[in-house]
Amino acid sequence: MRGEIVDFRLGGLARVLHYIVTHRLVMLGIGCNALSFGSFLAVLSLAPLSFAVPATALNFILKTLLAKWYLREDVSWHRWAGVALVAAGILMISF
Amino acid sequence: MAATVTRRRVLPRVKNRIFLLLVIFSNTFGNCLLAMGMQRMPDFLGTPFSRYLLFLITNPWMLSGTALLALWLFSQLSMFTWADLSYVLPVTASGYMVTALLSKFVLDEHISALRWAGIVVITFGSMLVSQTPMRTKAEWRERDR
Numbered sequence: 001m002r003g004e005i006v007d008f009r010l011g012g013l014a015r016v017l018h019y020i021v022t023h024r025l026v027m028l029g030i031g032c033n034a035l036s037f038g039s040f041l042a043v044l045s046l047a048p049l050s051f052a053v054p055a056t057a058l059n060f061i062l063k064t065l066l067a068k069w070y071l072r073e074d075v076s077w078h079r080w081a082g083v084a085l086v087a088a089g090i091l092m093i094s095f
Numbered sequence: 096m097a098a099t100v101t102r103r104r105v106l107p108r109v110k111n112r113i114f115l116l117l118v119i120f121s122n123t124f125g126n127c128l129l130a131m132g133m134q135r136m137p138d139f140l141g142t143p144f145s146r147y148l149l150f151l152i153t154n155p156w157m158l159s160g161t162a163l164l165a166l167w168l169f170s171q172l173s174m175f176t177w178a179d180l181s182y183v184l185p186v187t188a189s190g191y192m193v194t195a196l197l198s199k200f201v202l203d204e205h206i207s208a209l210r211w212a213g214i215v216v217i218t219f220g221s222m223l224v225s226q227t228p229m230r231t232k233a234e235w236r237e238r239d240r
Contacts, residue, residue, distance in 0.1 A: 004177040020172060033168065044133045048204040060184055067181035074231035075181050078223060082185050085220025089191075092213030 051093065061087050111178065111229060117170045118183070119190035125163030127197045132156030134202075178229040185224035192218045 005016055020026050036059075064083045067073045075083075132154045139147060151157055174183050195214045198204040206214075 005173050016173065026172070030168070041129065041133060044130050045136065045139070048198065048202070060188065063184055064181045067179060071180055072232060073179045073181050076227055079181055079185070079227045082220040082224035085223060086185055086188050086217050089213040089217030089220060092216060093210050
């Protein structure tokens, strides 16, 4: 299965799910997300939601950098400005 | 011919908007339900681990929150098949505004003025990214021509 998902019927979704659980890189990514999720649950028990969710969003910057260097996406200055605003907002929330 | 071209251009935008809303709201409500679930859990250090685990897997807030986050994950992964990672993540950050509203009115959390300002700034950043093309990789540019 390659390319954009266009079939959202039950059979199509089942094929997507099959691809997800059999593709090593996707499962590794989900594993990392699970680790992040576990840490996030621990943070939720210690801090209010309105702090916990944005405070963990600094990974935006890292993901944008990886998208540019590894995924070869064309990250324009508009997009960088948007990401910078998101990062600035995160810093404001941390105080 | 014109109608076919228009339909081909409209449907991806409609699909994109539906999935953006799905990603934002499933993530926001999933996190909110998890927060409510965690607030109802016993003290981790004062409870035997097996008992804590039992509370965790039978907590309806945790179960529904986890189900919504599974929907969020599936929706986001689907979006990555037609949109850039550096587009999807900032654009869906506008969900922080929804999270803040839920935190205030459902969880009764206090949100300072500075924190509100930060959330507004995040939303503006998200809106700025949403004005950029949703896919920029060379292979997609060729397909879109």
